[in-house]
Amino acid sequence: xxxxxxxxxxxxxxxxxxxxxxxxxxxxxxxxxxxxxxxxxxxxxxxxxxxxxxxxxxxxxxxxxxxxxxxxxxxxxxxxxxxxxxxxxxxxxxxxxxxxxxxxxxxxxxxxxxxxxxxxxxxxxxxxxxxxxxxxxxxxxxxxxxxxxxxxxxxxxxxxxxxxxxxxxxxxxxxxxxxxxxxxxxxxxxxxxxxxxxxxxxxxxxxxxxxxxxxxxxxxxxxxxxxxxxxxxxxxxxxxxxxxxxxxxxxxxxxx
Amino acid sequence: xxxxxxxxxxxxxxxxxxxxxxxxxxxxxxxxxxxxxxxxxxxxxxxxxxxxxxxxxxxxxxxxxxxxxxxxxxxxxxxxxxxxxxxxxxxxxxxxxxxxxxxxxxxxxxxxxxxxxxxxxxxxxxxxxxxxxxxxxxxxxxxxxxxxxxxxxxxxxxxxxxxxxxxxxxxxxxxxxxxxxxxxxxxxxxxxxxxxxxxxxxxxxxxxxxxxxxxxxxxxxxxxxxxxxxxxxxxxxxxxxxxxxxxxxxxxxxxxxxxxxxxxxxxxxxxxxxxxxxxx
Ligand SMILES: Nc1ncnc2c1ncn2[C@@H]1O[C@H](COP(=O)(O)OP(=O)(O)OP(=O)(O)O)[C@@H](O)[C@H]1O
Ligand SMILES: Nc1ncnc2c1ncn2[C@@H]1O[C@H](COP(=O)(O)OP(=O)(O)OP(=O)(O)O)[C@@H](O)[C@H]1O
Ligand SMILES: [Mg+2]
Ligand SMILES: [Mg+2]
Numbered sequence: 459x460x461x462x463x464x465x466x467x468x469x470x471x472x473x474x475x476x477x478x479x480x481x482x483x484x485x486x487x488x489x490x491x492x493x494x495x496x497x498x499x500x501x502x503x504x505x506x507x508x509x510x511x512x513x514x515x516x517x518x519x520x521x522x523x524x525x526x527x528x529x530x531x532x533x534x535x536x537x538x539x540x541x542x543x544x545x546x547x548x549x550x551x552x553x554x555x556x557x558x559x560x561x562x563x564x565x566x567x568x569x570x571x572x573x574x575x576x577x578x579x580x581x582x583x584x585x586x587x588x589x590x591x592x593x594x595x596x597x598x599x600x601x602x603x604x605x606x607x608x609x610x611x612x613x614x615x616x617x618x619x620x621x622x623x624x625x626x627x628x629x630x631x632x633x634x635x636x637x638x639x640x641x642x643x644x645x646x647x648x649x650x651x652x653x654x655x656x657x658x659x660x661x662x663x664x665x666x667x668x669x670x671x672x673x674x675x676x677x678x679x680x681x682x683x684x685x686x687x688x689x690x691x692x693x694x695x696x697x698x699x700x701x702x703x704x705x706x707x708x709x710x711x712x713x714x
Numbered sequence: 715x716x717x718x719x720x721x722x723x724x725x726x727x728x729x730x731x732x733x734x735x736x737x738x739x740x741x742x743x744x745x746x747x748x749x750x751x752x753x754x755x756x757x758x759x760x761x762x763x764x765x766x767x768x769x770x771x772x773x774x775x776x777x778x779x780x781x782x783x784x785x786x787x788x789x790x791x792x793x794x795x796x797x798x799x800x801x802x803x804x805x806x807x808x809x810x811x812x813x814x815x816x817x818x819x820x821x822x823x824x825x826x827x828x829x830x831x832x833x834x835x836x837x838x839x840x841x842x843x844x845x846x847x848x849x850x851x852x853x854x855x856x857x858x859x860x861x862x863x864x865x866x867x868x869x870x871x872x873x874x875x876x877x878x879x880x881x882x883x884x885x886x887x888x889x890x891x892x893x894x895x896x897x898x899x900x901x902x903x904x905x906x907x908x909x910x911x912x913x914x915x916x917x918x919x920x921x922x923x924x925x926x927x928x929x930x931x932x933x934x935x936x937x938x939x940x941x942x943x944x945x946x947x948x949x950x951x952x953x954x955x956x957x958x959x960x961x962x963x964x965x966x967x968x969x970x971x972x973x974x975x976x977x978x979x980x981x982x983x984x985x986x987x988x989x990x991x992x993x994x
Contacts, residue, residue: 471866478866497898499898500871500873505868506868546896593730598729600760601755603756623869624895627895628809630757630925631966631969632965632968632982635970635980635981635982638970639981643978657897657902660972661970663970663973686972687972687973688973705928705931705932706972707973
């Protein structure tokens, strides 16, 4: 049984009489301690799937279960201790008038967890930011620094499931390496489960055991990591993504 | 003659804990070419780009020995002159597109606003131009997106709307700050080919800020590598993998690869002299 089970999920937005079918009949299962990737066309519904798990998208069909139980609306406080999401757009997800300190300590306060001071400093250190950044506001940070604050915040409540939407696309190579190593270490130490979106197939290959390729609201193909690396895809779309990523293949000359 | 010349640019923020020097003496010149700027998070790439448009909000301050765009001294230009340049002759694709778009205006209103105000093109003609711009950046259903508000777009759609908006006025210089970070590789390739065509056919100058070293290496002509507010290395883009500076080499080394080993990625060794404060 999977820890996260999504069955035949459909999400339809209605805006000004128009229907936007963002997700149509997508199913996927993520095992406990697994790291599962979502890739695909821009606008194909990847973020919407993550938001649907959090109860933030208009689900019009299908089921989402976590640990075998169907999720309730609204999600409730137990959910946020268990599942945390890092949003694609860190600017929009950080409160502009709250200091970083407040952003990071608020989840602890809501859940009446003590030791906030030390935890905030530790969280910042974990994502490679100086403790002095506590007193800054989001607009005083660079794009990548904001993204790291968003990751730090998601980790504050020590969730067991992390939904990661492009967690490193705003980061430079060295910080990306640090954050990916941190995520991998946390997954090993705390037995975390990841559902993660990325456009970078090298990041997906490095982090994920399996990956679902999406296009236009639908699941196109699921691939195990080895099949991705060995180009054993069966659909033309998945192949086109792979071929357009030629610059990030392991240099054959340097292969072990 | 170069399109843009920047000499000894400095950007300083006065904060409660003292001045933060975001840019410390950056110099470069740009012709009708694709200039990449790479470098770690917080190294001053965005501030360098924004300085060219003099879009640094207080308490930030800009200083430069020289900053000239097509013969016009940007340091001496009036605010009015700057407004005339922004969005028309110099466009900037912001790093946080959804934050930079107006949340209470539809995409269509935002795309046609400039056409109406600047070029006095309105109605069906303005709309047709906007739709064409959206199609060019591979938006699947431009009619729906024209009527949508920014929060109704995906991350990559927001980015493409921003690019479309900057390209409509046909600028002479485009500063693109992480313009394709939210795009899948195939859509990204299309967007890059549009930018490429503008440089080649129209002689636009392009400053392409990106974290993606491999992308910059294959797309740009030249690259500036920034570290802590300084340019530490400048090289031909196709020679990026042959970079000499230990910082650039370190960055290249941290990248994951498809089919690579599952061990921790190498970090950047910051113990060298180059990483010390004040080193160039
Ligand atoms: N609040 C909303 N109202 C209307 N449509 C929406 C809303 N949110 C998302 N959509 C639409 O749903 C579709 C899927 O969006 P989603 O953000 O899930 O894409 P994505 O796969 O994450 O893309 P990207 O890689 O560009 O971030 C898009 O067409 C988008 O315009
Ligand atoms: N208002 C401000 N007050 C103080 N420091 C600031 C302010 N705005 C930016 N900074 C600092 O200026 C430095 C340069 O920021 P900039 O946004 O140019 O970085 P960047 O190279 O674009 O990074 P990224 O790749 O993460 O976007 C950063 O260290 C940032 O924290
Ligand atoms: Mg998305
Ligand atoms: Mg930036």
